[in-house]
Amino acid sequence: CTNETFYHRRDEFQRSKRPFIYTPGDNEWTDCHAVKHQSNDPLERLARVREIFFQGDQTLGQRTLTLIRQSDDPKYGKFRENVRWIHGDVLFVTLHMVGSNNNFGRTREMDAEYNERNGANLAWMKQAFELAKRNGNKAITILAQANPGFQNSWSESRFRRYFLNSPITRPEKRPKTGYDDFLSALEAETLAFNGPVVMVHGDSHIFRIDQPLVNSTTGRVIENFTRLETFGTPDVHWVRVIVDLNDPNVFTFKPEIVKKNLVDHSIK
Numbered sequence: 001c002t003n004e005t006f007y008h009r010r011d012e013f014q015r016s017k018r019p020f021i022y023t024p025g026d027n028e029w030t031d032c033h034a035v036k037h038q039s040n041d042p043l044e045r046l047a048r049v050r051e052i053f054f055q056g057d058q059t060l061g062q063r064t065l066t067l068i069r070q071s072d073d074p075k076y077g078k079f080r081e082n083v084r085w086i087h088g089d090v091l092f093v094t095l096h097m098v099g100s101n102n103n104f105g106r107t108r109e110m111d112a113e114y115n116e117r118n119g120a121n122l123a124w125m126k127q128a129f130e131l132a133k134r135n136g137n138k139a140i141t142i143l144a145q146a147n148p149g150f151q152n153s154w155s156e157s158r159f160r161r162y163f164l165n166s167p168i169t170r171p172e173k174r175p176k177t178g179y180d181d182f183l184s185a186l187e188a189e190t191l192a193f194n195g196p197v198v199m200v201h202g203d204s205h206i207f208r209i210d211q212p213l214v215n216s217t218t219g220r221v222i223e224n225f226t227r228l229e230t231f232g233t234p235d236v237h238w239v240r241v242i243v244d245l246n247d248p249n250v251f252t253f254k255p256e257i258v259k260k261n262l263v264d265h266s267i268k
Helices: 003-014 042-053 108-135 156-162 180-191
Strands: 083-087 090-094 139-143 197-201 208-210 225-229 238-243 251-256
Touching (some): 003 042, 042 108, 083 108, 090 108, 108 139, 108 180, 180 197
Parallel strands (some): 090 139, 139 197, 197 225
Antiparallel strands (some): 238 251
16 A cells, blocks of 8 residues: 555556556555555545556556546546557456445445446446447457456346355345446446457456356346456466457457466475
8 A cells, every 4th residue: 555565566567568557456545544554545545546557648568558548538537547448359448446345335435436436437338338339349348356246136046056055145135335336337238239248357366257247137147248357366377368359259268377376285
């Protein structure tokens, strides 16, 4: 949560030989109020993240791409972190959606921040889908830090099957989360898009590729949507995504294991 850490991370990102696109997560600002031996205001930390990492219209890295920022629209002037670009006939869009319930439900001040950012995210995603349809883009990739909890929108039977042989039970009355609006909008936009939609996120540190988005009317999986969750500590590796416009699925995912981060499983 310190400025020193922010600048160090930015310098690391700038050393990337390829264009580097960063979208904020909860550790950078949302959770800073809970850091021991520090007195942090999450909103002040958020302002610093925006100031340090999001300047100009170029990505970080030694090679850069030109980005479109949501802040180009004066109505959303503060949301410099929400960007989009098109590469290989795929539209990529980032959403500033973070873990820790998306900063919702802790204080009135944080709820006000959530409401404003959530509205910006929904507008930015809607605009991305509209643009992709207008352009005739083959696919859309959405990138955000948070795991939005797809299972919260599942039917009771699907929920039980997913957590089969697990003590996890579903509460009878589920409180509103900071991701409900996003999931509803994502469902509608994906159903209206004639092509693959991929969401890439982190947050829960479990590498997985699945299809967790369901149609709230039929209860069935929405087949043109795929979720990729990246590796996370302590299993720090990465995922190669191959785009082939001649493939109806467009995307192929390949986990890449970093040898230096492997565990010696022979140790008892």
